[in-house]
Amino acid sequence: MTYPDTKNKGKGESGGQSAKLSPKEDFSQWYHELLMTGEIIDNRYPVKGMCVWFPFGFAIKKNVYGIIRQLLDPDHQETLFPLMIPENEFMKEAQHIKGFEEEVYWVTCGGTTPLEVKLALRPTSETAIYPMFKLWIRSHADMPLRIYQIVNTFRYETKHTRPLIRLREITSFKEAHTVHATWEEAAEQVEVAIKRYSEFYRRLAIPFLVSRRPSWDKFPGADYTTAIDVIMPDGKTLQVGTAHHLGSTFAKTYEITYEAEDGEQKLVNQTCYGISERCIAALISVHGDDKGLALPWEVAPVQVVIVPILLGDKEKVLEVCRDLLRILQQAGIRVELDTSDERPGAKFYKWEMKGVPIRLEVGPRDIEKGVVTVVRRDAEKLTLPREGLAQALVREAERLQAALYQRAEAFANSRIREVASIDEARAQTEAGVALVPWCEKEECGHQLEDLVEANMLGEPQYKSFSPAACAVCGKLTDKRTYMARQY
Amino acid sequence: MTYPDTKNKGKGESGGQSAKLSPKEDFSQWYHELLMTGEIIDNRYPVKGMCVWFPFGFAIKKNVYGIIRQLLDPDHQETLFPLMIPENEFMKEAQHIKGFEEEVYWVTCGGTTPLEVKLALRPTSETAIYPMFKLWIRSHADMPLRIYQIVNTFRYETKHTRPLIRLREITSFKEAHTVHATWEEAAEQVEVAIKRYSEFYRRLAIPFLVSRRPSWDKFPGADYTTAIDVIMPDGKTLQVGTAHHLGSTFAKTYEITYEAEDGEQKLVNQTCYGISERCIAALISVHGDDKGLALPWEVAPVQVVIVPILLGDKEKVLEVCRDLLRILQQAGIRVELDTSDERPGAKFYKWEMKGVPIRLEVGPRDIEKGVVTVVRRDAEKLTLPREGLAQALVREAERLQAALYQRAEAFANSRIREVASIDEARAQTEAGVALVPWCEKEECGHQLEDLVEANMLGEPQYKSFSPAACAVCGKLTDKRTYMARQY
Structure with missing residues (x-):
């Protein structure tokens, strides 16, 4: 299956690939646009709450x-x-x-x-x-x-x-x-x-x-x-x-x-x-950004895209690209060679939107040196020898996976905070998750939810805490509950 | 997933593995029993026309x-x-x-x-x-x-x-x-x-x-x-x-x-x-018989079952069987080693019911000679050396596939007959498919269906015929229609 086939399928009143994505900061808008522009879900089905999976999303x-x-x-x-x-x-x-x-x-x-x-x-x-x-x-x-x-x-x-x-x-x-x-x-x-x-x-x-x-x-x-x-x-x-x-x-x-x-x-x-x-x-x-999807290697429908830089001897460039395509396919990598008429910049944009983990750029100078230019979806740029490329890309994919996780973890950690009082919990749940001392009495739990105006996710598992005063009744407890606004 | 896990799941009022299957001649009865005993479908769901897929059937x-x-x-x-x-x-x-x-x-x-x-x-x-x-x-x-x-x-x-x-x-x-x-x-x-x-x-x-x-x-x-x-x-x-x-x-x-x-x-x-x-x-x-399912290699959940014949040095027999299991698994074959307490005869019966394409029997005498006894689901029995067994089994599976097809084709051919008249068509559709000359007029078609008391499947594709008289109006035609009783 070649995903470029679907390039026009997301077009319509509300979407289309040429549309610029809202910044991720404006999460709700960004999310809806990305589902359409990234060709995950078509939300125009004529029954509320029922959606169509685009081939790429599927x-x-x-x-x-x-x-x-x-x-x-x-x-x-x-x-x-x-x-x-x-x-x-x-x-x-x-x-x-x-x-x-x-x-x-x-x-x-x-x-x-x-x-x-x-x-x-x-x-x-x-x-x-x-x-x-x-x-x-x-x-x-x-x-x-x-x-x-x-x-x-x-x-x-x-x-x-x-x-x-x-x-x-x-x-x-x-x-x-x-x-x-x-x-x-x-x-x-x-x-x-x-x-x-x-x-x-x-x-x-x-x-x-x-x-x-x-x-x-x-x-x-x-x-x-x-x-x-x-x-x-x-x-x-x-x-x-x-x-x-x-x-x-x-x-x-x-x-x-x-x-x-x-x-x-x-x-x-x-x-x-x-x-x-x-x-x-x-x-x-979690992984997407202002440029679009960012998919972990294991689940990306296209793991590697090869973009030929057609300068100088174009036929030679294409030949090398086709060789690479074959070699990577044989190594079991899901790879596309983008030979469409668009300019390289437009191709970069398109495949970044699609979340492709690794982009290869191959131009006359790369060929001369026996290398390819490798651009990871997290913007890390490096040069790798063509010799043994498949194995090197798999290793690079592991590094990208670790980088994706670290970035996601840093964000998650920045949004969790231990708090002591109801006021602090209310402030924290505006932006993320509050970890609140709770004596485990149901009555205190309901009061917490009412006063903090957020939901109790419940007691963290596989963790232990030192004693603190229940945010409602003040009784000493080594228990905590997560609180958050929930989808 | 080990299929022996499901061994008791098909039991109940109407089924169970110890039940003897009706002969295939009594097709309708045989079919219903086999779905249950072969653990394909559980038909006891409390809404008519809606069924549960057993894990094996799934x-x-x-x-x-x-x-x-x-x-x-x-x-x-x-x-x-x-x-x-x-x-x-x-x-x-x-x-x-x-x-x-x-x-x-x-x-x-x-x-x-x-x-x-x-x-x-x-x-x-x-x-x-x-x-x-x-x-x-x-x-x-x-x-x-x-x-x-x-x-x-x-x-x-x-x-x-x-x-x-x-x-x-x-x-x-x-x-x-x-x-x-x-x-x-x-x-x-x-x-x-x-x-x-x-x-x-x-x-x-x-x-x-x-x-x-x-x-x-x-x-x-x-x-x-x-x-x-x-x-x-x-x-x-x-x-x-x-x-x-x-x-x-x-x-x-x-x-x-x-x-x-x-x-x-x-x-x-x-x-x-x-x-x-x-x-x-x-x-x-098409493939099942009085003994149960008979599955083509490509779709069989278990392609090979190893039945140890535990005579003499039992530990030695089991060791060889475990070796074979590992070797066949490594070759990508879906294989089970049946170490349950049942006697070999009961195991043969069970795995034949499940349609397993190839059974291996390994006893002390086989081990001595460096061979295994191979029994195909179509009852062909042969001996193969342990050395290079995986490849030999894949080749044997191809032969089994050809044999399954031949048997099925012989049956199908025996149930299709060219006929010239409505009476012949009526007799033939009692037992199979009639190939009837038809001038392609809708009126003649409806009459054919009424008089033959069978359905018209329509004109055979990719075939040509010599002229014959339409079974209804007698007009010369080089067209035919299949007629049959349909499910």
Whole structure:
């Protein structure tokens, strides 16, 4: 597939490649423009909250979800369950339905015939999958069972929708569901899930926070929820992954039991964990800049672009470029040679917009010296010998990955601050994330949210703190909570 | 992923691995049992016509659709469009809506709120995609545009449903849509589509028929439809791929125009072509036998299984088996070593059921001689030296592929017969496909269908025939039509 094919597809009233991008400082505007100009998402589909993936955006998504599959496949099995859930199954689990009933799309007619049983479009698939788990689980030998699916899910969002972030059709929800004999094994699985997700975001060079959500913000039906958040350029946080310990709540409702070794029938314990295309929103937002997308090597549809500098013996320049193209392709690098009629400057601009990690410039002087000029997407410029170029580029890609991560981490760190009081927390959450002493009483938590006018992300995981006074009641505590304005 | 993990997942009231499969002769029963026992599809989901993919079935599907992607990706771009189509867009194209209105699922409520505009779940995506094409196409330079998506689609089937064959949720519809400047270029694209699909079915070792559907059976809105059918074990045909020349029908409705080189605005010409999970139904049905699945090498989730024959020095046998496992894995072969407690006979039975192309048996006597015993899924048995085994197995897999195809082709040929009269056609379509002289008059065609009590698949493509009398009116014609009972 050659991506230059799509060069005109993003044009239209609101976009087009020749349009200059707003500065990233003006984040919301920049984000919307970049989705169109970078050919990620076309937001002109005639239903609010439902978007079209451009081929280039789809290719990024495919690479990103390829990493998720790599991380899960060693001990999870991919499956596929139906989209529609009959009303009676959907309505069985009381806490769960309470959490979702305002958001569910209902199918009520087939052709011109009203359906006897209304069908819900999955907002998430617990109520589709667990009636089948009841049939699949017989004995302790059937566990642990770990499955996942990547599917479209639907939520009738009444709030302002935003492409990739708040959608009515989530096109690519990766949801994993696991079944275990004991509560402890399920708790361990939640840790495993968070570890895998952490590895996933590290591979995308995206720094993140891990928090245990407060009880009033956990998944409907869960014992507890651990979540991953990313700090976006405007200082608001985006929840980009969650893992839920479901205990035996759904097992009771759907009668999922197993015969223990002593012959007794016991309820199973379950977890579920999910990631949606919000991971793409984070990817674009964290790394992009005023010039456009900046994609990590592993997920870039085009990893290297070769731009011939057509001076002097043009045929000779093109010949060298074609040689390089072939050599890099053979090395498994996703590479394009841009032989279009545009001037080099226009090509640089275009491929920077597309986030291509490494640009090669090849002109007569480079050829004379046996080198190529290498420009990384973070503007680092160097010269490399043509001999052994493929390996050198892979090493350079690693350096770029480290640089992307460092830049992102520096930004994230600059937006997190420990605070002691409600006033400080309010000021800090204007710009980022506040780390606030909290005694863990629910009452103090609600007061914090009200007074700070921000959300509690919950207790940071894998961290410990020295005692400080709860920002509400003043009681000494070694606990903290993250607070932020959330997407 | 280790498939033995799923060994108990297919159990239940109606299935389970220990159940003996009905003979393939009793095709309908055999098919339903095999889907469950072979762990392809769980048909116990509580909505008619909607099924769950078991992990093993999903893995087959993933490999099969991997071939489709390989065949399309060189000149098509993968995209993703929304599932829901607003009523006003859906209702624009009159012929099209007439073809689908009885089959469309309608979403009418979001939460407890009735929607202002009803939303159709795509039965196919022309009416979702073409309003966007209107925005994407500006000039002749934007064409040809070739995109595809693999998505779930929905049809409210009122006929008897059948897993993978007649579904209310088609989980994996690959639909391609192309746009061209001229009618002739679109016609060429239909030929390209049929060529790609032909290659696809050849790689699955499945023989097929290519026909131009009669005008009364073309896609709603198309100029013409070319279709691919497979003869199933019971002699009925299954339509497993279609390519439609849409002319400018949708271009008119959705105002998709381009600026020609002379500056004039012209209507585009379009095609679309699709394949659904019916390709998996064909795969299973054509190659399977009384012992279970028989999978072509390229799509088998497990290509080779190693069964240790634990006699004499058991540790030595296991050591050799583990060595082989590592060597074959390193060669990129999907291989399992079955070290479960079952006896070899039970293991043979299990992996034959799963359709594994090649089984290796390794016992003390094999080890002594430096060989392994190789049993192909078509029961060919041979001995191969351990030295250079990986390459030898790949060659053996090619022979197996040829054998699978030959067997399937012999069956298909035995079920096609040229006939001269309506009576002969009626007799032949009891058992298979009749090739009937037809003058191409619509009136004669309808009479043929009525009198033969079978469907007209249409005119065979890429074939020529000598003159014969139309089976209805007796007029001399060099045209034929396939006739068959269809799924």
